[in-house]
Amino acid sequence: MLQFSTKKALGEYLDQQRQLGKTIGFVPTMGALHEGHASLVKIARKSTDIVTVSVFVNPTQFNDKNDLQNYPRTEEKDCQLLESLGVDAVFLPSVDEMYPEPDTRVFDFAGIDRVMEGEHRPGHFNGVAQVVSRLFDIVNPDKAFFGEKDYQQIAIIKQMVKTLGYKLEIVPCPIVRGADGLALSSRNALLTPEHRAVAPFIHKTLSQVPAMAATKSPAEICNWVVETINSQPLLEAEYFQIVDDETMMPINTFTKGRKSVGCVTVWAGKVRLIDNVVF
Numbered sequence: 001m002l003q004f005s006t007k008k009a010l011g012e013y014l015d016q017q018r019q020l021g022k023t024i025g026f027v028p029t030m031g032a033l034h035e036g037h038a039s040l041v042k043i044a045r046k047s048t049d050i051v052t053v054s055v056f057v058n059p060t061q062f063n064d065k066n067d068l069q070n071y072p073r074t075e076e077k078d079c080q081l082l083e084s085l086g087v088d089a090v091f092l093p094s095v096d097e098m099y100p101e102p103d104t105r106v107f108d109f110a111g112i113d114r115v116m117e118g119e120h121r122p123g124h125f126n127g128v129a130q131v132v133s134r135l136f137d138i139v140n141p142d143k144a145f146f147g148e149k150d151y152q153q154i155a156i157i158k159q160m161v162k163t164l165g166y167k168l169e170i171v172p173c174p175i176v177r178g179a180d181g182l183a184l185s186s187r188n189a190l191l192t193p194e195h196r197a198v199a200p201f202i203h204k205t206l207s208q209v210p211a212m213a214a215t216k217s218p219a220e221i222c223n224w225v226v227e228t229i230n231s232q233p234l235l236e237a238e239y240f241q242i243v244d245d246e247t248m249m250p251i252n253t254f255t256k257g258r259k260s261v262g263c264v265t266v267w268a269g270k271v272r273l274i275d276n277v278v279f
């Protein structure tokens with residue numbers, strides 16, 4: 001596995017591969033890698049010739065300084081995992097390499113950023129688009145792989161791809177969970193043992209709601225999810241919202257033949273966890 005820390009060296013390597021007729025797959029991450037990230041790499045490995053993974057904790061997408069400071073960093077372990085997965089190139093840039101000048105671009109996401117994570121983490125998606133567009137410019141992939149754990153993020157990235165006219169395919173990949181149902185996340189490492197023990201309750205609650213759609217309205221289900229999660233003394237729901245899969249706009253009724261998704265954010269002590277369920 002080749003390791004790169006500069007845009008120039010990685011770009012030159014990938015240009016050579018393209019000239020050899022190879023397709024490029026790209027998995028952007030913030031490191032502290034787990035089986036969720038590994039699943040994206042495995043899917044990329046199957047459908048593209050050269051798999052590139054970036055590991056970069058992007059400061060512009062953190063709206064909370066403490067969160068950025070405490071974000072787990074395990075670079076050496078990450079590289080070992082990526083090597084074992086047969087990754088061709090890992091990109092480990094510094095903040096200066098990614099942002100020699102501050103990025104002042106403001107993206108228009110056609111309203112997709114007005115709800116859920118966009119509403120509760122102001123500036124977050126703009127920062128995501130800043131870094132992902134820079135990474136796309138460097139890697140110029142044929143396909144880029146994103147996890148459905150960050151469901152709204154995929155809609156944001158697709159909108160950005162449309163607006164900026166990138167010629168690449170965004171491949172959504174299923175959520176990977178632990179045996180107890182908790183969605184794998186780099187932030188799980190920050191949970192206290194007590195919070196880790198109750199965290200699977202989030203998925204357990206969400207897994208009950210698709211069956212409710214036949215008899216209950218989205219609003220009733222939202223109230224039930226928030227109340228049920230909050231009945232656990234160690235968990236506090238920030239929001240649960242049911243939105244249309246395409247527009248990410250909150251829905252008032254379920255429409256037959258239209259996919260919708262319920263997204264939740266829960267505080268487990270000082271750790272903010274997200275998960276979702278598709279209807």
Ligand code: AMP
Nearest residue numbers: 029030031036146147149150175176184
């Ligand atoms: P992160 O390092 O948290 O920014 O995540 C990098 C990529 O991995 C994103 O596309 C995430 O959606 C994806 N990802 C993180 N956790 C999981 C998971 N449990 N299952 C599937 N994809 C995931």
